[in-house]
Amino acid sequence: MPYSKDSIAKIREMSELRDTIDRLDSDLIALLKLRFQCMNAAARIKSEKSAVRDEKRKAEVLENVKQLASAAGIPVPTMAAIWEMLIETSISYELEKWDQIRGS
Ligand SMILES: C=C(O[C@@H]1C=C(C(=O)O)C=C[C@H]1O)C(=O)O
Known part of the structure; x- marks a missing residue:
């Protein structure tokens, strides 16, 4: 069964709630x-390895996420911390892929 804000509000059993969370x-x-x-x-796409880390874009993504979290009514500092980790992990992953693609 698909989930939605309304379907979640109607759930009465923890087992069903946990199925939804899963x-x-x-x-x-x-x-x-x-x-x-x-x-x-x-x-x-990026021809230069030095372009993989883009601090200006990172700041933009974090700002977008903070605004989205605020509009959604979920904890902004926590979402910002999760995205900080996600972006740093993404940059490491992208650096690895950059090397793999070019066999370096
Ligand atoms: C995907 C990009 O590469 C990196 C990854 C980012 C991300 O995870 O959103 C943001 C900035 C970049 O350092 C990009 O430049 O947009």
Whole structure:
């Protein structure tokens, strides 16, 4: 069964709630997999290795996430900390891919 804000509000049993949480986690991982595929593409597109880390873009992504978290009513500092880790992990992953693609 698909989930939504309304369907979650109607749940009365922890077992059903946990099934929903597990499904959400599975969907979040699938989305994160796609985000990492974007890092593969970025590594392919960027001709200079020095372009992999882009601090200006990192600041922009963090600002977007803080605004989205605020609008969603979820904890902004925690989301910012999660994204800080996600972006740093993405940069490391992209650097690895950059080397792999060029056999260096
Ligand atoms: C994907 C990029 O490469 C890096 C990864 C980023 C991210 O995870 O959002 C942001 C900035 C870059 O340092 C990009 O430049 O957009």
